[in-house]
Amino acid sequence: MNAFHSIAGRLAALFALAALLVLSLLGVTLDRELASVLERQQIEQLNTRFQDIDYVLKRLREPEQWARIHAKLDAVTPPDHNTQYWILSDDAQIRYGNALAEIVGISQGTSSIGELRVGGRTEPLLMRSAYFPADERHASFRFIVGVDSEPYARSRRAFRSVMVASVSGGVLLVALIGYLITQWGLGPLQRLSREAHTLSPSLLSQRLLTAQLPTELSDLAESFNGALDRLEVAYQQLESFNADVTHELRTPLTHLIGNTQVALSRERSVPQLVEVLQSNLEDLEGLRGIVNDMLFLARASLGERPHELLRCSLAAEVEKAIDFLDFLLEEAGVHVQVQGDAQAPIESSLFRRAVTNLLDNAIHHSPPGAEIVVELSAGDGQARVSVANPGPVIPAEHLGRLFDRFYKVDAARTKNGESHGLGLAIVKAVAAMHSGDVFAASCDGVTTVGFSVLNDAKDSA
Amino acid sequence: MKVLVVEDDLKIADYLDKGLTEQGCSVDLADDGHDGLHLAMEVDYDVIVLDQMLPGLDGLALLKSLRAVKDTPVIMLTARDRIEDRVKGLRAGADDYLVKPFSFLELLARLQALTRRDRRGRKQEATELQVGDLVIDLLARKAFRDGSRIDLTAKEFALLTVLARHQGQILSKTVIAEMVWDVNFDTSANVVEVAIKRLRAKIDSPFKTGLLHTVRGMGYVLEERPGP
Numbered sequence: 001m002n003a004f005h006s007i008a009g010r011l012a013a014l015f016a017l018a019a020l021l022v023l024s025l026l027g028v029t030l031d032r033e034l035a036s037v038l039e040r041q042q043i044e045q046l047n048t049r050f051q052d053i054d055y056v057l058k059r060l061r062e063p064e065q066w067a068r069i070h071a072k073l074d075a076v077t078p079p080d081h082n083t084q085y086w087i088l089s090d091d092a093q094i095r096y097g098n099a100l101a102e103i104v105g106i107s108q109g110t111s112s113i114g115e116l117r118v119g120g121r122t123e124p125l126l127m128r129s130a131y132f133p134a135d136e137r138h139a140s141f142r143f144i145v146g147v148d149s150e151p152y153a154r155s156r157r158a159f160r161s162v163m164v165a166s167v168s169g170g171v172l173l174v175a176l177i178g179y180l181i182t183q184w185g186l187g188p189l190q191r192l193s194r195e196a197h198t199l200s201p202s203l204l205s206q207r208l209l210t211a212q213l214p215t216e217l218s219d220l221a222e223s224f225n226g227a228l229d230r231l232e233v234a235y236q237q238l239e240s241f242n243a244d245v246t247h248e249l250r251t252p253l254t255h256l257i258g259n260t261q262v263a264l265s266r267e268r269s270v271p272q273l274v275e276v277l278q279s280n281l282e283d284l285e286g287l288r289g290i291v292n293d294m295l296f297l298a299r300a301s302l303g304e305r306p307h308e309l310l311r312c313s314l315a316a317e318v319e320k321a322i323d324f325l326d327f328l329l330e331e332a333g334v335h336v337q338v339q340g341d342a343q344a345p346i347e348s349s350l351f352r353r354a355v356t357n358l359l360d361n362a363i364h365h366s367p368p369g370a371e372i373v374v375e376l377s378a379g380d381g382q383a384r385v386s387v388a389n390p391g392p393v394i395p396a397e398h399l400g401r402l403f404d405r406f407y408k409v410d411a412a413r414t415k416n417g418e419s420h421g422l423g424l425a426i427v428k429a430v431a432a433m434h435s436g437d438v439f440a441a442s443c444d445g446v447t448t449v450g451f452s453v454l455n456d457a458k459d460s461a
Numbered sequence: 462m463k464v465l466v467v468e469d470d471l472k473i474a475d476y477l478d479k480g481l482t483e484q485g486c487s488v489d490l491a492d493d494g495h496d497g498l499h500l501a502m503e504v505d506y507d508v509i510v511l512d513q514m515l516p517g518l519d520g521l522a523l524l525k526s527l528r529a530v531k532d533t534p535v536i537m538l539t540a541r542d543r544i545e546d547r548v549k550g551l552r553a554g555a556d557d558y559l560v561k562p563f564s565f566l567e568l569l570a571r572l573q574a575l576t577r578r579d580r581r582g583r584k585q586e587a588t589e590l591q592v593g594d595l596v597i598d599l600l601a602r603k604a605f606r607d608g609s610r611i612d613l614t615a616k617e618f619a620l621l622t623v624l625a626r627h628q629g630q631i632l633s634k635t636v637i638a639e640m641v642w643d644v645n646f647d648t649s650a651n652v653v654e655v656a657i658k659r660l661r662a663k664i665d666s667p668f669k670t671g672l673l674h675t676v677r678g679m680g681y682v683l684e685e686r687p688g689p
Contacts, residue, residue, distance in 0.1 A: 277678075278676075278677035278678040278679075279677075279678070280678070281677070281678030281679065282677065282678045284678075285564070285678065288562045288564070289647060289649070291562060292560075292562070292647055293647065296647075307548060323616075323642070324638075324642045324644055324650075324652060325650060325652060326616065327616070327652055327655040327656045327659060328650060328651070328652055328655055331655050349645055349646050350646075352644070352646070353646040353647075353648065356644075356646075356648050356650060357648065357649075357650075360648070360649065360650040422649075423649055
């Protein structure tokens with residue numbers, strides 16, 4: 001059982017099976033061919049013997065010649081009796097041969113070839129007989145020649161045992177050679193596996209050496225290396241994300257501890273203490289915001305889905321978000337235009353949260369007097385929301401990472417507001433919760449950021 | 462208002478006791494599920510604050526046993542914010558739900574909403590609110606200060622009404638966003654700040670005394686304070 005878990009063992013077994021099949025076919029064909037050749041020889045031998053005597057019998061003139069014929073038959077019968085002659089007749093003078101009683105009455109007709117079983121022999125005799133009707137010189141009689149098939153059968157048996165022995169030997173040999181070839185052929189794979197064993201998580205830049213590998217394996221090793229590349233990127237992102245979280249939490253914590261320690265190190269008046277508590281509370285509220293958002297993102301990335309999806313007009317939901325942001329829009333002197341509409345099953349508060357974050361982001365990056373365009377469309381089983389605002393072009397290398405947690409295009413730019421860089425990450429999480437995706441584009445002075453939600457339900461159509 | 466707090470974390474139980482007592486509630490504490498259930502069965506509370514993870518008897522089991530007998534309003538506290546937990550809690554008969562870390566102001570607003578929901582039938586809804594010399598006519602949807610009409614947008618009026626209904630009580634930005642815009646999610650957009658600034662420009666700036674105050678780190682309160 002265990003041998004079949006190794007490729008070499010399995011291939012050796014398959015080689016053996018193939019050899020068994022081919023050699024057996026070959027053996028059976030040869031055996032058939034040999035049998036027919038032997039049978040032809042046997043019949044030829046029979047016919048030669050028959051014709052020799054038949055010739056004499058046909059020229060029989062005098063009844064006295066029977067003694068000479070019997071003597072001739074005695075002479076041509078070999079000592080091992082593998083050829084035997086019989087003459088059957090009512091006339092005792094003509095009759096010839098041993099064990100006549102057994103043979104009498106077997107053969108009818110004028111001339112025939114057949115088999116004849118004679119006591120004391122395992123193999124039947126191949127016989128040919130001819131009937132001579134009575135005439136003026138002699139009574140009717142039947143002449144029979146029997147050739148023993150035992151030698152032929154013996155040759156066939158010998159051939160068969162040699163065949164079986166050589167087929168089994170051949171199969172074993174093929175299996176052995178197959179095993180050795182496979183072992184040798186799989187050498188590079190074993191080297192590769194030993195090399196993969198040495199890869200360590202602490203050395204992320206380590207890769208498999210593909211140069212000396214055969215083509216089949218170098219493909220595998222290259223795709224494996226590709227996976228390692230992606231893993232390294234993900235790992236680095238995770239590390240930088242951890243660093244970001246730590247940084248985002250460390251700053252307010254440092255402030256809280258220091259602020260409290262300073263306050264407690266001297267006698268303070270009540271207003272001073274109130275001031276400290278208020279400052280602390282601001283930091284704590286900030287921390288609570290980050291923790292809640294991180295919890296939300298963690299739940300989304302663990303595959304949490306909205307509890308209740310209701311099919312509704314996305315434009316109506318966008319209008320609600322605009323209504324909420326109305327004061328901010330007026331303050332920034334920015335106008336929003338909503339184009340199109342789409343129906344999709346969504347959880348309203350999640351959807352509005354995503355749209356609010358997108359609009360808030362657009363307001364922050366729009367110059368005063370600008371117009372933000374929200375476009376809603378449906379197609380390909382998705383409903384899409386895109387928010388476009390005029391603003392400086394975002395370089396392509398930043399676009400794909402806009403939705404990363406804590407990612408900032410320009411670290412110095414997000415000084416304003418309480419935004420901690422999770423707004424667009426939340427948009428991505430909301431999209432994922434609705435089996436959708438996010439997209440971003442930036443060209444010709446317009447930045448478009450948006451997301452899609454799954455829209456496959458046809459029930460309310 | 463009689464409140465039962467069932468919470469095993471001593472620090473949280475302690476500040477809830479202090480905070481709610483100062484708000485004029487009479488507070489009973491229980492630090493495990495069995496004591497909590499016993500008290501909830503024996504005494505008629507106006508509202509129960511129930512932690513979901515408790516030693517002895519778990520919050521959901523306590524709620525189920527309680528609901529078999531009484532329908533005292535219950536607000537659940539939980540550290541886990543999974544939707545299914547929330548659904549389980551609400552299905553077991555909780556009237557509201559708060560996820561830790563929660564703010565005290567939010568808890569207070571929800572407790573009041575729960576008990577008010579209870580009393581609404583008995584008390585006639587006011588048609589006019591007054592804070593100092595500010596008068597709000599809820600039927601005509603108009604506001605006056607010192608006798609002169611203040612021109613407000615619909616949203617500004619809604620914000621003012623919410624603040625006036627809770628006059629003297631500090632309302633956090635989250636609570637205001639929920640009450641005025643029905644926004645029940647966290648957002649970094651500082652809408653409430655901007656809205657307060659605009660409302661203040663209309664109801665306070667033209668007058669000598671301010672009514673709309675900012676409590677740093679906490680939120681906003683509408684009240685008449687003695688002048689300096």
